[in-house]
Amino acid sequence: MRLRTLKKRNFRYVFIVTSLTLLFLFIRNYHNNVKPCPNSTEWPLDRDMDDMCLINYIRKYRMELPSQLPYNMSSESMNRASTIMSSQLMGMDHFWTDAVFFAEKMIPEEKRTKRFFECGASNGEFMSQTYFAERFLGWTGMLVEADMYYFNIMKEKHRKAYQFSLCASTSTKSNKATFLHVEKWRNNGTELFVPGNGQIMDEDKDIPDGFKTDGTKLVDVFCVPIYSIMKAINMLSLDIFFLDVEGPELEILKTIPFEKIDVSIFVVEHNNVSGKLKKLEEFFSEKGYFLQESSVIDSLFIRKEYLGNAKEEFSKLFYARLYEWLSISPIRD
Template identity: 30%
Template sequence: MFSTAKKLRRCKGGGVVCILICILLLLWLRARLAMHAVKPTVVKTNPDLIEANQEDPGLVEILRKLILPPSGLPYSLNSPLRRHYSQVSQDAYADYLLKEQRGGFFIEVGAGNGEDLSNSLFLEKTRGWSGLLVEPDPTSFSALSDKHRKAYSLNVGLSLNTTSYYAKFKPNAGLGRITSEGEDLIRIKTFPLFTMLLALNVSTVDFLSLDIEGDELKVLRSVPWSRVIIRLLCVEVKHHKGGPRPLIRYMKEQGYTFLGVKDIDAWFAHPSFKKHL
């Protein structure tokens, strides 16, 4: 009887040891498997393609979705009977240089409310042009949309380099600009000028009006000039710290003819356009 009890105690003790060994073995196997398990790859998403290159297909597609089409409604202008709308007759001068060309394509950067001081409205209304209006100020862009312009429009900023990025912008009713100084700044998305051309499938622009309150040269430096033709450029130089000379020098290096400074703007013509002057 006593020998049987001893045997049972041995079996019980041995069973406990076996169970402990099994548990330790399972824990060891689990640890080994965890070490060699394939860890999931963490993919950093960038839905806005911030800092994407100006030719990035994804960036082009994002911008394409932001472009509003020309309005099919009648104009809703404050001064519908006016012929010219520019500040200092830029539209009339462009029309003169272009010899009253009909059906051209313009880009106006710094389009304001689409009527007051507009350098493109005359060409659109009178000469039947189409084009693109770019205005980053939300308030001005809302007013622009209410004019029912017959051109594409974009409520974004113009990038000062070859990538897309967010920037701080100071709205100021047609005088707004990208800056990190001052109060009441808003955050805007910027796109390179060339990305806008790609989004519209446009490689030739008949007239570019560029007015962004002092950063015009930075924008022009971002353009791959061998891949686009801009026949006539009107670039505001009033707010350039270094004056118009750096801008003139740069555009001459790109093969453009400097036509002179007229009031607040420097004018340039593409080599293929010179013979028409």
Template identity: 25%
Template sequence: MTLSNQCQNPSPDNNLSDILTAGKMNNMESETSVTRKLLPLAAFFMAFTTVMTVLIVYMDNTAIKHYQFRVNMSQDYDLLGVSQDDPQLIMYIRAVHLTPAIEPNHKPLKSEDEISEDTAYVIKLLKNKHKGFFIEAGAYSDGKSKTEWLEGNLSWQGLLIQPDPRHYFSLRRHNRKHSQAIHGCISPSPHPKEVSLHPENGGIKVNSIRSSLLDMDDSDWFNTRVKCFPLYSLLLATNVTNIDYLILETGGTELQVLETVPFEKTNIEVINVQVRSNDTEKDTLKKFLALKKYKFMENFNESYVFMLNH
């Protein structure tokens, strides 16, 4: 066989090699085609799996929150109508609501070393007493506290009460290390209450705990709701019934708050009451406290100071 015939008639081995090469190329093209077809399907399943995972986690969290809400509401119902000296109520306040008046996770706010005119007057009445105890309802509502100077300069301690969450956060950032704080308010009745804060008009709406959900307006769902406890309950929760200085700034319920106090079981030396009402209500307040052996001493604008007659 000549050389030209060999070139024109390739060997069987060459034919087999070409066939195998062509087959591999066809297989690769086929695999690439299948992969391209499967990519959208794989992407769909990955996206579906991700969405379902997120949905399951969300549903679990929602279920947990719903359970916690029902537990909290059941606890609230348990508090309905209990007496203000009920041991379970006192334990509940201590365990859930009383906290140190500090905020360790934020930069402290600068405290002003000045004293309000009415508190300066009270210090004279108490003869510059050291290590006294105060209750201040409405602390830092205007960015200031009437007891901060007492704590910093005369080693006083006490309880700071503030229902508005914005002012409460400010309160804790002042780092009142020797005092406790409560995000709540003082109830105008001898039972726990719940209030809706209305920042737009600076007011509150008081409800009983059981009716609080039923009586809520649509706008109430967008307002902060806080618990209110009787003043005597708060005294028992702090293990103190001898108070040197009580400041009441509760937005118009001051007299109602005082009417809930069993004065025969407490010893409150000086009471500073904010009064924004007419002369008739001021006279009513004076007469009520006179019956409890308190003498009207002085007023500083809307602050009326009374002292116990021994």
């Protein structure tokens, strides 16, 4: 009897010691695999999209709050043209305004957020995809620009949206990338000062010949997943997502966890690259979106549930909508 009791007691000791040992090994292994948060402004590289070190870093070092100051644009005449879609007035396409028109007219009011996400915001004014909705219709949202030169200019415009000095990652983790900073570009041999045509470059590539002008250089930029930016201000529901990053749009879209966000409309640049539009259409179809319209530059994808009146409403000519909105007064100064 005493022998049996002793065996039971020894078994308990062995069980307790084994359990504590396994627990110690698990905790040590966990801490070895979980990276500590970096100090100060050091880039938190190779972090998952929902890593709190990454999200807190974005909030503290890479985000500007919506401005409370009056707008500070180049000129009021340029403002007006820009807000009513300067791209159309300059002979380009008009999907940016079409997207806002669709959201305002056809998304049910109880589902409308009046929020946007603009990735590739440049200086926040020239050919802005979101300024009209922000100033004249009271929208807000997120403006993302990788080029610090143009981001710093955008801060001085006093936009009423969150501004992020970040690059959109083509991975589900944060990383460093090489960015082509362009202050001028060539047009038939003539250098024009315009907001940059910056883009992420392959590591082994040099500055393209067409961009070798004064002020053009390669710089390192910090890239994070789109979801991390949305999570930083907990703005996961949007009316419109504008994506214009001069090339890796599809790769960036593939990083987004669509089951965790709610976006009604996507406007995506496809750059007239052969086959890219078809791939975008296939991608969005799987996610529950329909290609509403497309040009040689941009494509507009809408949630299939909003297709009911879309064709009829979009039959209105762009200039009819333009005339309607030209009479709108700014909501914000």
